[in-house]
Amino acid sequence: MSSEVNSSPLHSHCQAFSLENNGTHPAEGELLELELYKRQRHQNLTQQLQQQVQLSKLINQISNEIRSTLDLEEILNSACRLLGQALKCSRASILVVEPDEEDSLTTMGEYNQGDYPSQLGSKIPFRDNPHLQALIAQPRALAVTRFLEFPGLTEQIREVAQGLQIRSMMALATRYQGKVNGIIGLHQCDREREWTPWEMELLEGVGSQLAIAINQAWLYSETRRQVEQESLLRLVTNQIRSTLDLQTILQTVVREVRHLLDTDRVVIYQFLDANWQGEVVVEEVISPWRSALGQMSQDNCFSAKYAQQYQGGRVRAIHNIFQAGLDPCHVNFLEQLQVKANLIVPIIIRSKLWGLLVAHECSAPRVWQAWETELLQKLADQAAIAIQQAQLYTQVQTAAVQSQAQAETLKATLEELQTTQMQLLQSxxxxxxxxxxxxxxxxxxxxxxxxxxxxxxxxxxxxxxxxxxxxxxxxxxxxxxxxxxxxxxxxxxxxxxxxxxxxxxxxxxxxxxxxxxxxxxxxxRLDEAERKSVDLHEGIESTLLILQHRVKTGVKIDKLYGELPSVECHAGQINQVFLNLLANALDAAGEKANITIQTWHEGDRVVVSIRDDGPGIPLELQERIFDPFFTTKEVGKGTGLGLSICYQIVVKGHKGRLQCCSQPGAGAEFRIVLPVSACQPTATD
The missing domain is CATH 1.10.287 (Helix Hairpins)
Structure with a gap:
């Protein structure tokens, strides 16, 4: 900044004026020239300051608009309006790269100051568009005074520009983390316009804010959609697990899938023999499309090759049956069912292909989205679990009727099935x-x-x-x-x-x-499915952070950490053990709890002790506390699965020990003993 001032004409004039004061007298013309220059300089600085203030004000205003809502169209329309009014251009438009269509732009925001054609909703491809290619290739704004003379414009793009009456244009590609996610376009339709550097600077300042806003709006939209899908998926899962009747389960699946995907027909096709012949066992279809129950057994095009692919987990999304390269006989069969597009996922039970879950679009071809495929896969997996449970339940009932002598064995099997189901829900x-x-x-x-x-x-x-x-x-x-x-x-x-x-x-x-x-x-630790060496102290601290809302005034937690080596384990599962035991300690000790967490190293194993000063556990109950569904809490306040799951994780999952030491009135202590190495089981006492 200082070098620019020292080399300016103003500095030269100031030097001349200084010399004159040292003994020489400037000519009247020189003084006038100096005064004029100083005024011009003052006006330029004032204008620059006003422009910077206006720039900051507009960017702040747009930032406030962005922060006030997460609705993308509202954000874009507000930004277009503020830009159009500030720069007095004919049209301001914002085109956005949609997540599922990264090869084209969609106009989702616009402000029009005159009776000019609108381009809202129009899609513009990246390819064969030199204007967009040049814009994306440079980080700064692109200003074109005579747009129709831009080099390389195709005749089709020229016709579009003429239809929109574009004479001059200034545009900027918005980037988030280096990736283009939108384009801001300012059009002058009534005249040719020379865009100023300040206007380009203003557009670039707004663009950096909009890039963040567009990304955040998509994230919000995607998160909201995922939450809605997860809620619906959980609802469907609970419904199909609330019964062990197979027909009810399958009918619930097809009904909810058709509703979630908003498609014309959803069927479940079950294979009935070793030759991969089967039929539609349940369906959900809307008018005017006819039923497909039992008809797929007539499809002679389904071969063992397809069955092997589906048994391997193949998922097939056919957007248009006439353009998917299908066998002619299969296309004819789908035409008979009025199918234009379909989405197929396998239902696999115990590594065997049980059937297919199929969504049909009958009214027109359809481009299936990635989330739709993922959702259908999840529902197929849940259906497989429910079908397996229903089959097991049926087998248990049949065996109970056939042989009274096996009644106790069958009862134990049923209880184990129910226990597994409840443990799955808790997990x-x-x-x-x-x-x-x-x-x-x-x-x-x-x-x-x-x-x-x-x-x-x-x-x-x-x-x-x-x-x-x-x-x-x-x-x-x-x-x-x-x-x-x-x-x-x-x-x-x-x-x-x-x-x-x-x-x-x-x-x-x-x-x-x-x-x-x-x-x-x-x-x-969701990204750590395999065992790896972890710091148990780090897991304890993160668990305490999760339970921080329960550590009220009066609760005291003493941490006596020893020197521990890294332990090979499933970190997420061990963190669940810490969470269950600490939550139980807080429940037992109450609002004035004193909880001590102590760790130490013993040879090839480590020990984590969690001790509370609650009422303790009676001796006659200590042998049962790790049994599933056993709880000392009031009805409705405990499932009896927390300690059982801890036992499964520590003893069966990690070859360790989980011990309880308690005396009535003297609190309770739980010790987690884990081997340091995954291949070294903990020795028994």
Whole structure:
């Protein structure tokens, strides 16, 4: 900044004026020239300052609009309106790259100042469009005074531009993490227009905000859709698991799938013999499409080759049966069923292909989305579990009728099946907690990352603005009255002093949030399906963070950590054990709890002790506390599965030991003993 001032004409004139004061007298013309230059310089600085203020004001206004809503169309329309009004252009449009269509742009926001044609909803492909290719290839805005003369425009694009009456254009590709996610286009339709550098700077400033807004809006939309799908999936799962009647289960599956995918027909095809012949056993179909019950047994095109592919987990999405390369006989068969597109996922039970879950689109071809395929796969997996349970239940009932002598064995089998089902539900709840924690941590991390990444730029902009203001004060120590009033009213000196401190505080805050996010991700450990060496202290700390809302005033937790080596284990499962035992300790000890967590190393094993000062566990009950469904809590406040699952994880899953030491009135202590190495089981006492 200082080098630019020293090389300016103003500096030369100031030097000349200084020499004149040292003994020489300038000519009257030179003084007049100096005065004129100083006025021009003052006007230029004032204009630049006004433009910067307007730029900051507009960007702040758009930022406020963005923060006020997560609705993408509302954000884009507001940004178009503010840009169009600020730059007085004929049309402002924003085109967005939709997640499922990355080879084209869709116009989702527009502001029109005149009676010009609208391009809302129109899709524009990237290919064969030199204007878009040039725009995407450069990081800055692209300004074209004579748009129809832009090199390389195809005749089709030229016709579109003429239809939209575009004469001059300025556009910018918005990028999030280096990837283009949209384009802002400003059109002048009534005349040819020379775009100024300040206007380009304004567009680029708005573009950086919009890039973040577009990404956040898509994330919000995707998260909301996933939440809705997970809720519906959980509802369907609960419904099909609430009964052991096979026909009811299958009918529930096809009904809910047709509703979730909003398609014309959904069927379940069951294979009935070794030659892969079968039939539709259940369906859900809407008018006017006819029923397909039993008809697929007539499809002679289904061969063992297809069956082997589906048994291997093949999922097939056919968007258009006439363009999918199907055998002519299979196309004819699908035509008889009025099918235009279908989505097929296998139902596999005990590694064997039981049947197919098929969605039919009869009215027109359909491009199946990735989430639809994923949802259908999940439902097919749940259906397979439910079918297996229903089959087991049927077998148990049949065996009970056939042989009274096997009644006790069959009863134990049924109880084991029910126990497995309840343990699965409880395990899913604990897994859902980990998924929720990881999902929340991921979303917070996404949001805080772009805030943290932009703080250095904010600091740089603060420094630049302070330098500009300082230069202005040097060049114009006596500012106009309006500017002086503004400086006094806004306490500009305090703002200049405090704003860098504010940025530093924000940076420290984002660092703290990122540390908390890392702790949450360490707890969930969803990406660690295999055993690996972990720090158990880290798992304990992340578990305490999850339970922080339950650690009320009066609860004291003492941590006596010893020196522990890394332990080979399933970190997520061990964290679930810590969570169950600590939650039980808090329940037992109450609001004035004293809980001690102690760890130590004994040879080839490590020990984690969790002790509370609650009422303790009677001796006659200690032998039963690890049994499924046994609980000492009141009815409705415990399932009796927490300690049972802990026992399964520690003893059967990790070849360790889970011990309970308690005396009535003296609290309870649970010890988790784990081998350091996965191949080294813990010795028995």
């Amino acid at each position: 899913e709840k604990l897994s859902s907690l980990g998924q929720m924690v990881a999902g929340v941590a991921h979303e917070i991390n996404n949001a805080i990352t772009f805030i943290h990444a932009n703080l250095p730029y904010a600091q740089r902009y603060t420094t630049a603005l302070n330098q500009a203001i300082a230069l202005y004060e040097d060049c114009c120590p006596n500012p106009p009255e309006a500017i002086a009033e503004l400086i006094a009213e806004q306490e500009l000196s305090y703002v200049r002093e405090d704003f860098p401190k504010l940025i530093n505080s924000m940076e420290e805050g984002t660092k703290r949030i990122r540390e908390i996010v890392l702790t949450l991700r360490n707890f969930s």
